Amino acid sequence: MRASELLAPTLRETPAEAEIVSHQLLLRGGFIRKAAAGIYTYLPLGRRVLAKIEQIIREEMDRAGGQEVVLPIIQPAELWQESGRWEVYGEEMFRLQDRHRRQFCLGPTHEEIITALVRSEVTSYKQLPLLLYQIQNKYRDERRPRFGLLRGREFIMKDLYSFDLDQKGLNQSYQKMYQAYSNVFRRCGLDFRPVQADSGAIGGNYSHEFMALATAGEALLVYCRECDYAANVEIAVAKALPMIATENPAPLKEVATPGQKTVAEICTFLEVTPDRLIKTLFYEADGQLIAALVRGDRELNEVKLQNHLGCRHLLLADPERVRKATGAPVGFVGPVGLQGIPLYADLEIPYLVNGVAGANREGYHLVNVNPGRDFNPTAVVDIRQVEAGEPCPQCGAPLAQARGIEVGQVFQLGTKYSSALGANYTDARGQEHPILMGCYGIGVSRTMAAIVEQCHDDQGIIWPLSVAPYQVVIIPASLKDDGQRQVAEGLYRELAAAGVEVVYDDRDERAGLKFVEADLIGYPLRITVGKRTITSGTVDVKWRSRKEETPLPLEGLSAQIQ
Numbered sequence: 001m002r003a004s005e006l007l008a009p010t011l012r013e014t015p016a017e018a019e020i021v022s023h024q025l026l027l028r029g030g031f032i033r034k035a036a037a038g039i040y041t042y043l044p045l046g047r048r049v050l051a052k053i054e055q056i057i058r059e060e061m062d063r064a065g066g067q068e069v070v071l072p073i074i075q076p077a078e079l080w081q082e083s084g085r086w087e088v089y090g091e092e093m094f095r096l097q098d099r100h101r102r103q104f105c106l107g108p109t110h111e112e113i114i115t116a117l118v119r120s121e122v123t124s125y126k127q128l129p130l131l132l133y134q135i136q137n138k139y140r141d142e143r144r145p146r147f148g149l150l151r152g153r154e155f156i157m158k159d160l161y162s163f164d165l166d167q168k169g170l171n172q173s174y175q176k177m178y179q180a181y182s183n184v185f186r187r188c189g190l191d192f193r194p195v196q197a198d199s200g201a202i203g204g205n206y207s208h209e210f211m212a213l214a215t216a217g218e219a220l221l222v223y224c225r226e227c228d229y230a231a232n233v234e235i236a237v238a239k240a241l242p243m244i245a246t247e248n249p250a251p252l253k254e255v256a257t258p259g260q261k262t263v264a265e266i267c268t269f270l271e272v273t274p275d276r277l278i279k280t281l282f283y284e285a286d287g288q289l290i291a292a293l294v295r296g297d298r299e300l301n302e303v304k305l306q307n308h309l310g311c312r313h314l315l316l317a318d319p320e321r322v323r324k325a326t327g328a329p330v331g332f333v334g335p336v337g338l339q340g341i342p343l344y345a346d347l348e349i350p351y352l353v354n355g356v357a358g359a360n361r362e363g364y365h366l367v368n369v370n371p372g373r374d375f376n377p378t379a380v381v382d383i384r385q386v387e388a389g390e391p392c393p394q395c396g397a398p399l400a401q402a403r404g405i406e407v408g409q410v411f412q413l414g415t416k417y418s419s420a421l422g423a424n425y426t427d428a429r430g431q432e433h434p435i436l437m438g439c440y441g442i443g444v445s446r447t448m449a450a451i452v453e454q455c456h457d458d459q460g461i462i463w464p465l466s467v468a469p470y471q472v473v474i475i476p477a478s479l480k481d482d483g484q485r486q487v488a489e490g491l492y493r494e495l496a497a498a499g500v501e502v503v504y505d506d507r508d509e510r511a512g513l514k515f516v517e518a519d520l521i522g523y524p525l526r527i528t529v530g531k532r533t534i535t536s537g538t539v540d541v542k543w544r545s546r547k548e549e550t551p552l553p554l555e556g557l558s559a560q561i562q
């Protein structure tokens with residue numbers, strides 16, 4: 001691309017309306033322009049970044065088995081009435097009427113539309129599982145659209161919906177998406193943490209939010225620098241209801257029985273100092289001894305213990321070790337285990353089948369534990385504040401605090417929409433069941449802003465190579481110098497022909513201004529053709545993310561860059 005032909009109108013001044021860095025730099029760099037509050041136009045550079053992010057998402061969704069579709073933006077009210085959300089969605093929904101006075105909305109999300117599609121196209125168990133996704137505009141009449149692309153009223157989202165036969169399948173789909181999301185955000189160059197979503201998750205639903213760490217974020221998190229633990233500052237805490245021991249617990253197979261009983265022995269066994277031990281966590285029930293691990297979090301462990309005592313079987317997460325120790329199918333391996341969410345949270349997950357219970361130590365586990373059968377999984381949830389400095393429940397290191405931008409969310413819906421809309425499948429025996437669903441969203445435009453929040457300096461944006469609008473900019477120090485112009489031109493052609501995304505700044509402007517703009521726009525690699533190119537055959541190569549500029553021989557440069 002020749003800069004003389006590129007529509008990239010940069011701004012010298014910071015627009016007054018822009019409060020946060022990403023909004024300022026995306027406006028100044030000529031990536032976006034505002035059309036109305038929370039509604040933006042993407043200029044060529046902005047469009048290219050979006051396309052890069054979308055492509056990464058597409059690759060990861062496809063790799064996880066997703067199939068891309070395009071769903072309508074305009075959705076009929078009837079479907080939303082069927083699901084019961086027409087009334088409850090409230091003012092965030094843009095509503096409109098056609099000339100026949102039929103009611104519609106601009107899709108804020110697509111559960112209704114996709115469930116209706118699957119209801120009519122899927123009838124047999126043979127057609128499942130199914131992962132369908134789209135990348136498209138969403139419309140939400142946000143109360144306070146702000147921060148540029150971070151909270152728009154028209155924004156771009158990738159939304160995937162999973163359809164499964166049973167809870168086990170849903171767990172697998174969820175796990176696939178959790179992994180795919182981690183891949184997407186890593187490839188976008190983001191520093192992010194998945195956290196268990198708040199109490200909205202109660203009632204059988206299960207959810208994680210992917211948070212990009214940034215001061216502009218609206219969410220407050222604690223996270224561990226030593227391991228992968230992260231949580232909202234306000235986390236949902238399971239408070240055990242009085243547990244009713246299940247009537248006929250199936251006999252549990254014991255892998256091992258810890259025999260320690262004194263505090264000292266317990267501490268040795270748990271490998272903790274006595275002050276970390278809240279209560280004696282070995283106890284006897286029905287002649288069985290069961291162990292639990294304490295991480296110094298009094299309240300959580302009280303809860304654990306309560307559950308423990310009430311239900312007799314406490315679940316503990318350390319999937320890798322558990323798997324190694326027991327070889328059992330570990331129902332809670334997955335997001336819960338990966339994230340180290342304390343296992344009491346699992347008590348509200350009714351899908352654990354043949355899980356593992358026991359101590360966080362090799363060999364001390366019970367296999368084939370089933371909620372409902374072996375304990376009552378009911379729990380109510382309170383909100384608790386976690387503070388920075390508290391020990392990480394996973395590894396004990398002091399927790400750090402950060403703000404986060406919700407760039408994505410994964411959600412187990414269960415049968416909420418399939419039941420409401422009648423999306424059923426027939427099993428091999430001819431019986432009908434509602435399909436199990438999950439939904440998984442990524443804010444594509446919000447991710448673009450989140451990247452800028454994390455990747456910039458005083459001069460401008462520093463795009464990670466994977467999402468940069470162009471990878472390379474070539475700047476001739478003096479266009480008037482025929483030699484320089486020819487070399488720059490030649491290098492440009494060579495790189496472009498080799499498939500490198502390159503901008504050649506051929507504008508009749510001062511080189512100083514070009515450097516400033518290149519820094520503002522954030523091309524990852526800058527190549528300057530100057531006097532020395534002519535005299536000694538070198539060009540000056542500089543990474544946007546680094547300070548130093550390196551002279552490199554022009555000869556062979558193009559091959560090196562590809």
Ligand code: ATP
Nearest residue numbers: 149150151152155157406407408409441442443446
């Ligand atoms: P928020 O809590 O920020 O309002 P949400 O939880 O309502 O977001 P979801 O319904 O989970 O959003 O949508 C999936 C993803 O879409 C979000 O994780 C976010 O990245 C993105 N998103 C949601 N609302 C907006 C918006 N107004 N502008 C830009 N992106 C958005």
Ligand code: MG
Nearest residue numbers: 092140142151
């Ligand atoms: Mg919202």
Ligand code: MG
Nearest residue numbers: 197209406409
């Ligand atoms: Mg949210």
Ligand code: MG
Nearest residue numbers: 209406408409
């Ligand atoms: Mg959300």
